[in-house]
Each structure stands twice: as C-alpha cells, then as structure tokens.
Amino acid sequence: MLECTALALVPLSLVLVGIGLLWTRIWLHQRGRVTADDVPARLLSAFGWSLLVLGLFSVVAITTNVVAVITCPMVGILLAAAVRRHQNSERQALLRLLTVAAERGIPLETAAQAFADERDDTVGICARDLADYLDAGVPLGLALRRSRNTVPTAALLAADLGEQTGTLGLALRQAVTEIDELEMTLRSLLEKFFYLAVVVLVAFGTLTFLMTRIIPVFVDMFDEFEVALILPEVTRGLIAATRSAADQWYVTFPVAAVLMLLLVVGLLYYVRFSPRDLPVVRVLWRRVDCALVLRWLAIGVDQKRPISEIVRLLASYFPRPGVRIRLQSAVKRIDAGAHWCDSLERAGLVRRPEAVVFKAAERTDNLVWAFKEMADSSVRRTAYRMRALLSVAFPAAVLVVGACVFVIALAILTPLFSMIQHNT
Structure with a gap:
C-alpha cells in the first residue's frame, strides 16, 4: 500500500x-x-x-x-x-x-x-x-x-x-x-466531419473485433445445436456483408483513406494548424484568395493607380503560389495588350458574371464599389454553400451511422436472445 x-x-x-x-x-x-x-x-x-x-x-x-x-x-x-x-x-x-x-x-x-x-x-x-x-x-x-x-x-x-x-x-x-466568414464555416464543417470520422473509425475497429472474436464463437455455438437453432438472418447478413467488404478491399480501402484524411484535417484545424494546401481545402479556399485580390484592386483604384500596376504587384507579393501563378499569367496577357478584365477572367481569378459587372462599373467610373461588393459577395456565397452542405450532409451522415450501429447491435444481440429463448 x-x-x-x-x-x-x-x-x-x-x-x-x-x-x-x-x-x-x-x-x-x-x-x-x-x-x-x-x-x-x-x-x-x-x-x-x-x-x-x-x-x-x-x-x-x-x-x-x-x-x-x-x-x-x-x-x-x-x-x-x-x-x-x-x-x-x-x-x-x-x-x-x-x-x-x-x-x-x-x-x-x-x-x-x-x-x-x-x-x-x-x-x-x-x-x-x-x-x-x-x-x-x-x-x-x-x-x-x-x-x-x-x-x-x-x-x-x-x-x-x-x-x-x-x-x-x-x-x-x-x-x-476583416471577419473571415468562410474560415469559420469551414472550421465548423471540418469539426463535425472530424467527429463523424472518429465515430466511423472506432466502429470499424469494434466491428473488426466482433467479427474476428465474437461472431465465430456464436457460429460454433449455433452449429452445436444443428437443426434445433439457426443463426438469425440479421447476423448472417452482417457476416456476408463483412466478408464481401473484405473481399472488395479496393473499395473499402479508399473509404477508410478518406475517413483518415478527414480525421487528420479536422485534427489539424482543432489545434489551429491551417491545412490550406491540401487538395480539397485548396479548392474551397480559392474564392477567398480571389476575393483578396479584388479587395486590393479596390484599394489601388481608390488611389488612382493603374490596374495593371496593382496586378503586377500582386503577382510579385501574393503569398499563395497557385494564385501568384494565375496573377503572373494575367500580367502577361495585359502586357500583350489584352483588357485587364479579360486577362483576369482567362486566368481564373474572376468569373464571367463578375467580369461583366466590372466592365459596366469601369464605364460608369464605379470600380471601387464593384470590386468591394464582388469580393464580399464571393465570400458570402461560398460560405452559404458550405453551410447548406453542412446542414444537409451532416444530419444524413448521422442517420446513416446510427442505422449501421443499430444493425450491428441487433446482429450481435439477436443470437443471445435466440439462445436464451431456446434454453428456457
């Protein structure tokens, strides 16, 4: 002691x-x-x-x-x-x-x-x-x-x-x-799917233990009863499903890899590391970077600076390599005599509807307002789509996971109920 x-x-x-x-x-x-x-x-x-x-x-x-x-x-x-x-x-x-x-x-x-x-x-x-x-x-x-x-x-x-x-x-x-609404929304999205990834991976581990340690014991016990007691249908279905998943490993392995990716990304966000360079996250963040370009164009136009000069500065100093390459491509087109708006559109920095708005605002000398409004609208629209995805996908995923847990629990408990009923 x-x-x-x-x-x-x-x-x-x-x-x-x-x-x-x-x-x-x-x-x-x-x-x-x-x-x-x-x-x-x-x-x-x-x-x-x-x-x-x-x-x-x-x-x-x-x-x-x-x-x-x-x-x-x-x-x-x-x-x-x-x-x-x-x-x-x-x-x-x-x-x-x-x-x-x-x-x-x-x-x-x-x-x-x-x-x-x-x-x-x-x-x-x-x-x-x-x-x-x-x-x-x-x-x-x-x-x-x-x-x-x-x-x-x-x-x-x-x-x-x-x-x-x-x-x-x-x-x-x-x-x-500036309040980065998209980052807050993405953080909420990844936190919820991090929770789901943890639940599913733990369920995979638990199911593996059950199928390798518990279910074989049930099968041997029911075989001893021969015709008097048959393994329940739901349990036989679970055994067949797990065997099929094991045989088709080329399908289950990518699913497990995606879950691990969600787990890692959500964990990085939880500890405040921003994995923006991952492929999926990079696509979600592209509109934020483009909105940042538009805000700087608004500052430059407000100072009466040429747009080509601001684009050239952005191409030299933008921290993200992917956006910097697009800006350099736009600079080359502008130097070749193309219109700045068409150059940004061809480089993938602005969309077609935004380009139409910018050309109209340029004719009316209202570019500062147009740049700021389109930048805010782009971030709001992307954040809204992500919230819509979260509000639909997360409850559906929870229901699917809950249904799977119910079926697994039923497949494990039903043989016990059958044996108890047979022995009484």
Missing part, C-alpha cells in the same frame, strides 16, 4: 517541480535577471515544460490504467491545441499593435520591441527577432517571415503591398478587422 502511494506521488511531484521551474523563470524575467534569449532561461523553460508534461501524462496513465492508450493521446491533443491557440492570440495582439503603430506613425521596430519586452515565451522571442529585422531595414512582410511570426495570408499581403503603396496602416487595419 505504501509503495502504491509513493508511486502515485512521483507524477504529482514532477508536475509541482515543473511548475516551480517555470514560475522561477517568470520571476527572474520580471526582475530583469534574465531575458528570453539567455541560455539559463531556455534551460529552465525546457526542464520545466518537460517535467510538467511528463508528470501530467504519468498522472493520466496511472489514473486511467488500460485506457491510457486513448486518454494520453487525447491529453496531448488538448495540450497542443491550448498552446497553439495561445500563440495565435498573442500573434494577433502583435499584429493589432503593429496596425496601431502604422496608423499613428510610430516606428514599427519600437512597437515590436515593446511587445517583446512584456513576454518571455516563444512569441516574445519571435517579436524580438522581428524588431531586430525591422531595425535593420528589412521590409515588414519579409521580417515577419524571417522571424517565424505566422500571420494570416491577408495580413502578410497587407504588410508587403501596404509598404509598396503607402497604405500600410489602412491595409493592416482591413486585414485585422
């Missing part, structure tokens, strides 16, 4: 020691004894977090016992999500600070250094690197990349083009205050 108690106290001791080391690091930083870049501070942070995580996982493993193979990964996912969300919120605060500094004419390196002085974590180190790059004369967009400050595509493009066009404050403000 004493040994069990001592074993249970070891993980708690690791957690307490880890918290103590992290608190010591914070205390030393607040009194100016160390900075985030100092070797002692990094060692304290590394040892503190290592002991804290090791102790936490040990507590979970001892508490949950056999189920630790499931609970420990879940705890790891929750910890990763918490860290990522905290870092993203801190980077958003840094971006808002840079926006205010650009609007009020405060040097960006001063604002970044002030932000870094208040923090001693990873975000603070990245902010200090950003201040050093800005102080050395590196442009804001390049400084954000080199300092490992992950910001949204709109903010990165605003940093690059804002300095080129002299609208850095306005561009950053627009990027910060």
